Amino acid sequence: MTRLFLEFELCYTLPMAHDDESSPGRVFSLFEANQLIPQLQSYLTTVQQRKTTLLRTREEVQKASANALLGGGTAIGKHYVISLQDINSSLHAIHELGVVVKDVDLGLCDFPHLRDGRVVYLCWKLGEKEIRWWHEVTTGYKDRCPLEDPT
Numbered sequence: 001m002t003r004l005f006l007e008f009e010l011c012y013t014l015p016m017a018h019d020d021e022s023s024p025g026r027v028f029s030l031f032e033a034n035q036l037i038p039q040l041q042s043y044l045t046t047v048q049q050r051k052t053t054l055l056r057t058r059e060e061v062q063k064a065s066a067n068a069l070l071g072g073g074t075a076i077g078k079h080y081v082i083s084l085q086d087i088n089s090s091l092h093a094i095h096e097l098g099v100v101v102k103d104v105d106l107g108l109c110d111f112p113h114l115r116d117g118r119v120v121y122l123c124w125k126l127g128e129k130e131i132r133w134w135h136e137v138t139t140g141y142k143d144r145c146p147l148e149d150p151t
Contacts, residue, residue, distance in 0.1 A: 025098050026097075026098030026112060027112050027113060027114055027119065028098070028111040028112060028113050028122060029113070030113070030122060030131060030147070033111040033113070033122050033124070033131050034130050034131055036097060036099065036111075037124065037129075037130065037131075039093075039097070040094065040099065040107075040109055040124070040126070041126060043090040043091075043093055043094050044090070044094075044101075044104070044107040044109075044126050045126075046086055046087075046090045047086075047087050047090045047091060047104055048104065048105070048107065048126075050082075050083035050084075050086045050087045050090075051083075051087065051104065051105075053079055053080070053083040054080060054083050054084070054087075057076045057079060057080050057083075060076050061076060061077060061080045064076075064077060091104075094109070098111075098112070099111055100112070100121070102140065102141065103141070106125055106126065106141075107125055107126020107127065108123070108124075108125050108126075108141055109123075109124050109125075110122065110123055110124075110135075111123075111124070111131070112137075113134065115134060119137060120134050120135065120136055120137060121134060121135055121136075121137055122134050122147075123135055123141060123144045125141075131147070132146060132147055133145065133146060133147065134147055
């Protein structure tokens with residue numbers, strides 16, 4: 001159980017980015033990206049809820065794991081494992097859409113997009129009704145610009 005938790009912790013801290021950001025697997029129009037928001041809301045809400053379960057049960061699961069060789073266990077273990085599976089499947093589904101998850105806690109996602117002949121990211125955060133921001137692939141959320149900005 002501890003190994004599973006540590007693996008989640010390691011995966012959770014790493015953004016789900018494409019290997020070659022200059023040639024993403026999929027490039028989105030603004031319309032296409034906005035069409036995915038309902039799906040992303042559902043997936044990210046699931047991830048955040050299951051993360052809460054992991055954090056709430058972490059201590060008990062770690063204690064049970066430490067006593068595993070002595071036959072220890074916990075009834076919470078099932079919820080913990082299901083939460084890990086739900087997080088994994090939700091993040092995988094988002095990745096399969098071609099969307100890059102940048103921050104699970106904020107619900108921050110980027111969509112590769114062509115702007116002035118170069119790939120940039122359309123930037124969306126959970127809770128926003130539509131995409132109104134973009135940033136360079138070499139920058140992030142703090143450097144995002146309004147879509148209306150001609151630069």
